[in-house]
Amino acid sequence: MSAPASAPSNPSPTSVLFARGVIARLAYWPALRIAVEQGWGGPESADKRTWLASVLVDDFEEQDPKPDVDYVEDRLLQVMADEFDTVLEDGSAEAVAKDVVRLWAEVAAGGTALLAEFEDRADKLSGKKIQAEEGTGDNSDWEDESDEDEDGADEEQAPQLLDHQPRPQKEEPQMDEDGFITVKGKGKSHR
Numbered sequence: 001m002s003a004p005a006s007a008p009s010n011p012s013p014t015s016v017l018f019a020r021g022v023i024a025r026l027a028y029w030p031a032l033r034i035a036v037e038q039g040w041g042g043p044e045s046a047d048k049r050t051w052l053a054s055v056l057v058d059d060f061e062e063q064d065p066k067p068d069v070d071y072v073e074d075r076l077l078q079v080m081a082d083e084f085d086t087v088l089e090d091g092s093a094e095a096v097a098k099d100v101v102r103l104w105a106e107v108a109a110g111g112t113a114l115l116a117e118f119e120d121r122a123d124k125l126s127g128k129k130i131q132a133e134e135g136t137g138d139n140s141d142w143e144d145e146s147d148e149d150e151d152g153a154d155e156e157q158a159p160q161l162l163d164h165q166p167r168p169q170k171e172e173p174q175m176d177e178d179g180f181i182t183v184k185g186k187g188k189s190h191r
Contacts, residue, residue, distance in 0.1 A: 014107055015061055017115055021103040022053045024118035028125050029096050035084040048083045055079070060104050072097035 011019075026032055026049055036045040056075065059067050067075075076093040080086045099118070106114045173181045 015057060017107045017112060018060065018104055019053065019057045021107065021115040021118050022056050022100060023050070024115070024122040025096060025099050025103065026053055027122040028118075029092065031080065031086065031088055031090070031092050032084075033125075035080065035086055040084040040086055045084070048079075052076075052079050052083075056100060066104060067101070069094065069097045069101050072100050 032049060032052075035041060036049050039045050041048045056072065059071070059075065073093045073096075076096055077088060080088055080093070099114075103114050103118070106112075175181055
């Protein structure tokens with residue numbers, strides 16, 4: 001006997017498509033990719049990415065009215081801060097949130113074009129390392145006063161190299177025929 005198609009354990013086709021799209025969209029979000037590749041969430045960073053996707057899917061399935069862009073953005077920023085110790089100020093969470101909300105609207109209406117686009121973009125980046133530099137950003141509260149010159153200029157200068165004269169090499173010790181090493185004095189006068 002087979003289980004009925006409407007059993008609660010089987011997710012709806014809309015939920016499956018939406019989950020696939022969310023997973024794909026998160027897979028090519030640069031901030032999350034870096035956090036996972038660098039292990040900012042610990043050894044289970046990849047699992048946390050999957051967990052984030054499931055949380056977003058659950059939010060859309062369980063809430064009425066459905067989450068808006070601000071809610072999804074706040075959720076993304078909260079998870080990045082709590083699980084990956086990362087504070088994002090680049091606006092990328094808002095872009096991902098807009099995409100997730102658009103994806104839900106499209107999939108709920110029976111469309112799959114956005115899902116296909118997200119999966120295609122994720123597949124193209126699969127296995128590629130992301131190149132990024134860790135920085136404090138332009139609007140950071142953190143300042144290092146030691147970087148400023150005395151006249152207040154903010155430009156960075158390369159450190160000056162010291163003129164290093166090579167030291168004269170020490171002479172090899174000389175052994176006499178009995179195996180003793182001859183010790184030479186430093187000055188001109190030998191006593």
